[in-house]
Amino acid sequence: MRRFGTLGLVALWVLVSGGLLLLLAVSVQNSVRYSNLQAWILLINAVALVTVTVLLARKLIELVRSFRAQVPGSRLTARTVAIFGSLVIAPLIIVYLFSLEFLNRGIDSWFKVEIKQGLADALELSKSAMDVRMREYARNTELFANRLADSPPSDWATATDEHRVESGAIEVVVYGTLGQVLAASSTGDTTRFPRLATSDVTRAISAMKRSRSSLPGKPPDTDSLGTSTENESYTIGNVYWSLEPLSEGDYLINTAAPIATSPGSSEGRFVVALYPVPPQLARLSEAVQRSYSQHGELSARREPVMNSFRMTLTLVLLLAMLTAIYGAIYSAEKLVRPVQDLIAGTRAVGKGDFGTRLPLPSRDEMGFLVHSFNDMTKRLRRAREDNTRSQQAVERERERLSIILARLSTGVITLGRDLLLRSANQAASNILGVDLERGVGQPLTTLTEGYPRFAQFAGEVTSRLAKGEEEWREQLDLKPELAGARVLVCACTPMPGDDHSESEADAQGSYVIVFDDISALLQAQRDAAWGEVARRLAHEIKNPLTPIQLSAERMRRRYLSQMTGEDAQILDRATYTIVQQVEAMKAMVNAFSEYARAPDMKITRFPLNALVTEVADLHRVQESAVTIDIELDPRIEQVEADRGRVRQILNNLIVNGVEAVENTPAGRVIVATQLEIAGSAEYATITVSDNGPGFAREVLGRVFDPYVTSKPKGTGLGLAIVKKIVEEHGGRVEADNRPEGGGRVRVSLPVTDGSRQMVARERRAEPRKERA
Known part of the structure; x- marks a missing residue:
């Protein structure tokens, strides 16, 4: 619009x-x-x-x-x-x-003065020429009037014709006193003859009769000639003449003269003659007059x-x-x-739009420039398409590699020459217990806060690389004194740079660090070794214990009654000590047998909360100052597990908690259940916590190993047996100290057998996620 x-x-x-x-x-x-x-x-x-x-x-x-x-x-x-x-x-x-x-x-x-004066002189000259011609015609008319005065009226007609021919007049008329025509002669149609004298001529003749004072040859002064539509008349003595304009620019000179009469006569006869003005003189006079008038108008x-x-x-x-x-x-x-x-x-190309096409303005240099630009964008578009295809191929290979790395249970980390994290697979994050994805492009030290195990790993790796050790293989024991200790087999290999890469980091090269968590393998080896030790101990120790106990009891029955005094007391104390120690050794042998026994579970469906209440009530009736509280999750209704072994887990954990707070004022043990959902599996979590001194720092990372305990009494097999039973159920167990004080053990068991099988499949696909 x-x-x-x-x-x-x-x-x-x-x-x-x-x-x-x-x-x-x-x-x-x-x-x-x-x-x-x-x-x-x-x-x-x-x-x-x-x-x-x-x-x-x-x-x-x-x-x-x-x-x-x-x-x-x-x-x-x-x-x-x-x-x-x-x-x-x-x-x-x-x-x-x-x-x-x-x-x-x-x-x-x-408007120069010379032009104005010339026009005025020309006008005066034309007026003088016209005046001379008019005086000449007036004189002829006067002479003719005098001639008529000397002739009888009967000869006037003939005289009139002769005078017209001789003088060149157009018309000659003799008027009487009353204005009647007495004689006339004309070159044209006689119908044009005036029958009466004109009023101008009559008045002029009358004036001449009344006054003879006018000076001959002095007509009145005028400023124009022949440009007016009215007649301009002049009188000199007894003669009258006037200039009469015609319609086509021609002029006629009208003259009149009285015919002399005797003194005292009252007759007023006169002659009127009409003479033509030469056309050339009329045109010149008219032109001069017109030019003079126009000049005057222009001046104004x-x-x-x-x-x-x-x-x-x-x-x-x-x-x-x-x-x-x-x-x-x-x-x-x-x-x-x-x-x-x-x-x-150009701006569109700078923003990546290589499909820009410009219209050709012309076929000149500008058109050539536009054509070159279009050709450039066409080539850039093709180059980008080729680059895109190459990048897509690289991305596909990278995706395949990412899938492979994601499926590996081995952790893989790449570091630049500047020790900045460039990539890490999920297994690396799982093993080190920190989300490495959020640290890509940053130094490893930025992720160490709050993660002591990862801090030790990062410090070990960066220190070796800073020393110039580009290729090495080492076993790293990460924070063995803390819960969740890890033993890693780590290897580092340098990678050459890409000279054609636009990235400076890619051009410089990188380091690939591959590590595997062998904590589970070492734990399995220890468990197998302890199991073999337990079986041999149970076999070698259990056999002589019964005869020793029987012999001590027989000696007590047979000889105690025969002895008196101090000997009887010595025998009584000795045999009692032997029997008590044999019983303790039997308990230890039974614990060894329990730890070394192959899993033979009987999976049944039972209410977990009811079992927790039952075991807690059993320990409440014992004479102890320790308070046992339970916190049950009503969402847990039925679980599928070995009821007897779950009871054994509860007994061991509650006993450990009670023993841990025996010397603590207002000792308290809390047994809580909670339903947890991890992925597609449901877990029933049993948490036993106390307000005692908690686990010692030096044994926190090994509390589930056999014969590891911080209590003055105990075999150190309780938590080891708990861990073994939990693993048999496909669950998880972990121990730590509460921030407010006291120890805490969390046991997570799959709720259903389907969840247990799903967890087993996930563990076969991923690295083991056991935390101690």
């Missing part, structure tokens, strides 16, 4: 400018015509100025907005407009000044004409200047438009 409005204004401006030029061409030919058309010229000038001003204002507003918005090409457009405008406006101003000077001098030359309108010409010239100058500026803006925009397209295309 805006474009159509601009086209309409341009069309209006073209029409108005054409009309203005036409009017100027017509009006300058005649000053009178120019005066008549001056109003139209000014109006059309004003319309043209308003139109081109509106067009120019719109263009300037668009240019200013583009300049302020820093539109590409706006500065170049402004400079081009300034150059074009200065190149056009300067010549226009020079032409305008010279035109004004020429106009002033040209019009002033019209000199200043208005000058002002009108100046105003018109000024308006035309403004119109030309505004048109030139508008044309400069339009031309600059058209010239800069391909440059703007190139700038926009």
Whole structure:
């Protein structure tokens, strides 16, 4: 819509400018015509100025907005407009000044004194020539009147014809006193003869009769000759004459003279003669008179004409200047438009849009440049497509490698030469217990806060690499004194850099660190070794214990009654000690047998909360100052497990908790159950915590190993047996110290046999996630 409005204004401006030029061409030919058309010229000038001003204002507003918005090409457009405008406006101003000077001098030359005086002299000369001719005709008429006065009236007709022929008159008429025609002669139609004398002639003759005071040869002074529609008459003595104009620019000289009569006669007869003026003399006189009149009119309108010409010239100058500026803006925009397209295309290419195609503006150098740009973008697009395909291939290989690394139970970490973390698989995060993905691109030390095991690993790796040890293999024992200790087999290998890579890090190369968690393997080896030890101990120790106990009891029954005094007391204490120690050794042997026994579980479905309540009540009835509280999760209804072995787990944990707080004032043991969901498996978690001293720091990482205990009494097999039973059920067990004080053991058992099998499949697919 805006474009159509601009086209309409341009069309209006073209029409108005054409009309203005036409009017100027017509009006300058005649000053009178120019005066008549001056109003139209000014109006059309004003319309043209308003139109081109509106067009120019719109263009300037668009240019200013583009300049302020820093539109590409706006500065170049402004400079081009300034150059074009200065190149056009300067010549226009020079032409305008010279035109004004020429106009002033040209019009002033019209009104020079010499021209005015020459016109006045020519006018006077023409009047003198006409006056001489009129006096000559008047004298002929007067002589003819005197001739008639001396002739009888009967001869007047013949005399009239003769006089007309001799004098060259057109018409000769003799009037009587009453104005009747007494004699007449004419070269044309006799119907034209006047029957009565004209009033002018009659009045002139009467005046001549009344007064004879007029001086002969002195007619009244006049300023014009033959330009008026009325007759101009003159009287000299007894003669009257006048100049009568005709319709086609010709003139006639009308003369009258009285016919002399005797003194005292009352007759007033006179002769009227009509003479032609020569056409050449009439035309010259008319031309001189017309030129003189026009010169007078021009002199009177000199200043208005000058002002009108100046105003018109000024308006035309403004119109030309505004048109030139508008044309400069339009031309600059058209010239800069391909440059703007190139700038926009360059920015689009800079943003990655290689599909940009620019229209060809022309077949010149600019067109060649645009064609080259289009060819460049075409090649860039092809190169990007090739690069995209290559990247996709690399990404597919990387995805395959990522899938392989994700399925590995071995941790893999890559570090740059600057020791920044570049990648890590999920197994590495699981083994080290920290989310390594959030540390990609950062030093390993940024992730060590709150993760002491990972801090030890990062410190060991960075220290070796900082020393220049690029290729090494080592077994790392991570924080054995803490819960969740790990033993890792770690290997480091350098990787060469890619010289063609755009990344500086890729060009420098990297380190690949591969490590595996052998904690479970070592634990399994220890468990197998302790199991073999337990079986041998149970076999070797259990056999002699019974005879020893029986022999001590037989000696006590047979000899105690026969002895008195001190000997009897010694025998009693000795046999009692032997029996008690044998019982203790039997308990230890039974514990060894229990630890070394192969799993033979009887999976049944039973209510876990009821079993927890039953075992807790059993320990409450014993004489002890320790309070046993239970916190049960009602969401746990039935579990599928070996009821007897779960009871054994509860007994061992509660007994350990009670023994841990025996010397603690207001000792308390809390047994809690909770339903947990991990992935697609459901776990029943049993947590036994106390407010005792907690686990010793030096044994916290080995509390589930056999014969590891911080209590003054005990075999150290309780938690080992608990761990063994939990593993047989496919569960997890962990021990730690509570922040507020006291120890805590958490046992998580799959709720159903389906969950147990699912956990077994996940453990076969992932690294073992046991935490001690």
